[in-house]
Amino acid sequence: MITFRAFGAPELRGSDGTVLQSILTRPKLLGLLSVLAAVPSPGFCRRDTLLGLFWGETDEKRGRRALRQSLYYIRQSLGEGVLTGRGDEEIGLDRERFWCDVAAFEAALDRGDAEKALELYR
Numbered sequence: 001m002i003t004f005r006a007f008g009a010p011e012l013r014g015s016d017g018t019v020l021q022s023i024l025t026r027p028k029l030l031g032l033l034s035v036l037a038a039v040p041s042p043g044f045c046r047r048d049t050l051l052g053l054f055w056g057e058t059d060e061k062r063g064r065r066a067l068r069q070s071l072y073y074i075r076q077s078l079g080e081g082v083l084t085g086r087g088d089e090e091i092g093l094d095r096e097r098f099w100c101d102v103a104a105f106e107a108a109l110d111r112g113d114a115e116k117a118l119e120l121y122r
Contacts, residue, residue: 002078004037004100008122015079015097023077028054032070036083036093037100041107044090 002020005011010030012020023029032054039045047067054070055063071091075083082097095103101120108117 001096002082002098004033004098005122006034006037006100006102007105007120010034020077023074029070029074033074034102036091037098038102039092041095041103042092044084044086044092047089047091050091 001015003011003013010024012024012033014020023033032050035050035053036045047064050067051060051063055066058066071083078098082094084092084094086092093100101122105117105120108114108120
């Protein structure tokens with residue numbers, strides 16, 4: 001399972017434990033992954049929302065191309081099946097292959113497990 005820690009200094013590790021530095025060193029990719037990881041499970045984020053967040057200053061055609069390229073790069077870095085879609089306009093992460101401390105923190109709070117939430121917050 002891929003693990004992503006967003007609290008504190010970002011840390012992204014592949015299923016074999018190696019650090020996926022290629023995403024961590026690229027701010028837009030890290031931001032894009034952070035937004036997708038923070039969406040409650042089994043959530044999806046609309047492409048239009050991502051365009052506005054990360055490429056709002058560019059025209060739609062260029063923004064969509066940049067988003068496609070970024071998603072392709074993330075898909076190549078994380079492996080097939082980690083990025084998922086619902087139709088052509090929604091993107092998400094397969095929570096059985098991708099774990100994020102922010103999502104786990106939110107889930108612990110929703111369950112009323114303050115001790116677990118505090119453990120995750122660093």
